[in-house]
Each structure stands twice: as C-alpha cells, then as structure tokens.
Amino acid sequence: MRWQLGRRSDNVEDRRGSSAGGRVAVGGGIGTVLLVIAALFLGVDPSIIFEQSVPSEQSSSPDSSVTSGSPEEEELVDFVSVVLGYTEDTWDEIFRERGETYVEPKLVLFTDAVESACGYAQAATGPFYCPRDQNVYIDLGFYKQLKYNLNAPGDFAQAYVIAHEVGHHVQTLLGISQQVNNLQRQVNRVEANELSVRQELQADCFAGVWANRTQKAEQILEQGDIEEGINAASSIGDDRLQRQAQGYVVPDSFTHGTSAQRVRWFKQGLQTGNIDECNTFATESL
Template sequence: MKWEGNRQSSNVEDRRSAGGGAPMLGGRNIGIGTIVVALIGGWVLGINPLTILGVLSGGGGAPVVQQNTPAQGVPANDTMGQFVSTVLADTEDVWGQIFQQGGASYQEPKLVLFRGAVGTACGTGQSAMGPFYCPGDHKVYIDLSFYDQLKNQLGAPGDFAQAYVIAHEVGHHVQNLLGISGQVDQMRGRVSKVQYNQLSVKLELQADCLAGVWAHHAQNQRQILEQGDVQEAMNAAAKIGDDALQKAQTGQVVPDSFTHGSSAQRQRWFKTGLQTGTIKSCDTFSATNL
C-alpha cells in the first residue's frame, strides 16, 4: 500500500501512556474486535454471543469518560502510528467528498490509540476486544498490538489488511452518522436473539462494504494500491469470518450465532464496495442474498 508521504490526520489521540478509565455506562460498542469477545464467551464458554454484545453495550445511564492524562499526538518516529494516522486521513478525504456530493457535511471521527484498557462513552474498552467504534463519542479505538494478532494468530498479514480494519471501523462511524446503527440498536429486545444476530450480521457486512467504498475512491484519487493489496484485505475478511473463527475454536459452525457474517459474505461485501464505490450498493438490509 502506498501511504508514505501522504497527509496525516489531526484526529488521532495517542493515549498509550495513559491509564484506562473506570467502568462506564453508555451506548453500543460496535467493532471488528467483538469477534474475539464472542469467541471467548460464545464459542468457548457456551455463552450466547448476543448476551455478550448486550453487556458490551452497557446500560442506559449517562456516559462518563475518565482519562488519566491528556491525549498526545503520534510521535514522528512511530511508523505504525503514522500509518494509522495516514489511513484515517485518507478516509476523511473520501467520506468528506462523498458526503459533500450528497449535500451533507461529514463529521470526522477521532481515532484513539491505547494500550490495555481505555475509557470510552460506551464503557471500558479492552485490548482483547480488538479495534472497535463507539457511537457515543464518535471515536475509533485500537490497541496496535491487534495487528500482531491479525498477522501471527489469524494469518492475515499486510499493511492493506491493517488499513481494511480501520476502514471497517470508520464504516461504522458512517453508519452512525446515517442513523443506520441507531435503528438496529433500537431493535434490541424487540426481536429474538437469532433475529438480532441477523441484524448485527447485516450491519457488519455493510461496514465491510463501506470499507470497500473507501478503497475504491482512494485508489481512483491517489492510486494507493500495490500488487497483492486487495488479496490482503480479502484474506483478512476471510480469516475473521464467523464460520472460520468458530471452526478454528470449536470445530463446529453455528450460523444462528453469527454476529459478523461468514468469510464468504465478508469478502463478497468488501468486494462489492470496492467495485462499485457507492453507498447504495451497500444496502445489506434489503439484499435477498447476503
């Protein structure tokens, strides 16, 4: 991926030297890393993944965020931090233009780098959760050690695989701005667990598609892709599919417990966004075949 020398975002908060905040109440915590939590609770301990998602969402109390030290900028000698900042800037450019063309203004999210644990408006974020987006404060959170896990444990190396992770979480931010994630969250408790899992899958697949939309426009405008980049993202999408993760952990696949979609579905929707470059093509909720 060609990223060196490109613009870096000013919306990165480096809290890696800060302590984690206290437990909090707040909105729903949506993220690619919730797969890890669902794995531990749902497929290892036998707890329904939806129950875990509910716990991660917190209650209805007012969110309280506690940080021990002020956020810092990314150090100039931090290559991975600089990479993340550059990818975030690229998503800002793409989504800013798309929203402007639609007659709207894009509200840029913040991206928080942390280690171990961090306070958010959605509750206490943990490294074990992987990267996640909190709609309560419009921030993406990531412990960069996740990229080591992505490469070494999940078998998905490559800088564009890493960029896909960020673009997916920014996709959740776009869903939040469009009111989509809020509509899904309102269905919690109104439908069965299986039905809500299906809604969660559609939400996650749409975020994959939106990540593809970003890649489409970034390539057209700045030619960021190098040979093998798309394959890196497709491989990452396959490695974090619910079926692949379940089979690796338990040897069994339980479709009714899916919360993010199968490997094939995640690949398909990322590719759809990449090929079309339109939000309209990412309507997973109206699709007859995911």
C-alpha cells in the same frame, strides 16, 4: 500500499500508557473465549459484549502526553494517522456529493484497556467503534494478532481494519445504526444477530467503497494489496473463527457474517465505489 506521502490526520488521540481506570475483567472458560473471538475483530459496542452499563460520568481526562514506543510502533502510529486522513478525505467527498456533511471521527490509540462512552473495554475486544462518542478505538498490538493469529498480514489488511470501523461511523451519521438498534430491541436474539450481521457486512462494503474511491484519487494500492484486504475479510468470518475456537459453527450465533459473506460485500464496495450498492438490508441472500 503507498501511504508514506499521505496527509496525517489531526484526529488521532494517543492514550497509550494512560490508566484506563476500572477495567473489564475477562475471566476464563470457553464462553468467555467465544465472546472475545466474536468481538475480536471489528466490533461495534464493547458495553454490549461485556454487558457493561455506561458510566454516568467519564473519568478524568487521560494524560495528554504522547507515549513513545518502539520504532515499529511509532511507524504504525504514523500509518494509522495517514489511513485515517484518507478516510476523512474520501468520505468528505462522498458526503458532499450527496449534499450532506461528513463529521470526522476521532481515532483513539490505547494500551491494554480503555474507557469510552460505551463503557470499558480491554485490548482483547479488538478494534471497535463507539457510536455514543463517535470514536474509533484500537490497541496497536492487535495488528500482531491480525498477522500471526489470524494469518492476515499486510499494510492494506491493517488499513481495512480502520476502514471498516469508519464504515460503522458512516452508518451512525446516516442514521442506519440507530435504526438497527431500534429493530433489535423488537425481535428475538436470532433475528437481532441477523441484523448485526447485515450491519457488519455493510461496514465491510463501505470499507470497499473507501478503497475504490481512495485509489482513484490517490493511487495508494500496490500489487497484492487487494488480496491482503480480501484475505483479512475472509480470516475474520464468524464460521472460520468459531471453527478455529471450538471445532464447529453455530450459525444462529453469527454477528459479523461468514468469511464468504464478508469477502463478497467488501468486493461489492471495492468494485462499485458506490454506497448505494451496499444495502445489505434490502437483499434476502447475503
């Protein structure tokens, strides 16, 4: 992926090394393992996953000083800043074409645990987007898990992670997330899970739209990048993760979609570059 010459975003907040205050305790047992795996990649709201209430007050602001890590980690910080910048430029253009204004999210880097408006979350939760403060959160250590545990290496796979979370931000700006939340409160758990799957697949499609439009504007893709993104989408399907964790799958518990579904909708956005082609809520077959 050709990213080195890209614009660095000003919306990266570095909380690495800061104290997260009260942290979520993740106990042992297969139930916890499955919850973590379900949320391990591209979650939305950690307060739902861990059944945490939203704090009535935010803790004091974290230390604003930037924590220096290894050269490899600092390169990742640079990379993340460029990818976020690409998402800002691309989505700003898409919203402008629609006569709307794109509000840029912040991307918060943290180590081990973090406090958000959605509650406390540990790194095991994986990257997530909190609609209550409109921030994307990521512990850069996740990229090692992506490469070694999920077998999804490559810089474009890493960019896809950010693009998916920003896709959730786009859903928030368009009012989709609130509609999904309202509907989920009116249905049973199985139906609520299906709505979650549709929401996640749409974020995958939005990630594909971002890749399409950014490639046309910036020519960022190199040979093999698309395959990296498709492999990442396939690697984090609910069916694949559940089979890896417990040897069998429980479709009614899916919250993000199967590997095939995630690949399909990422490709849909990638091929069309049109968010109107990402309406996962209007189709019977995902």
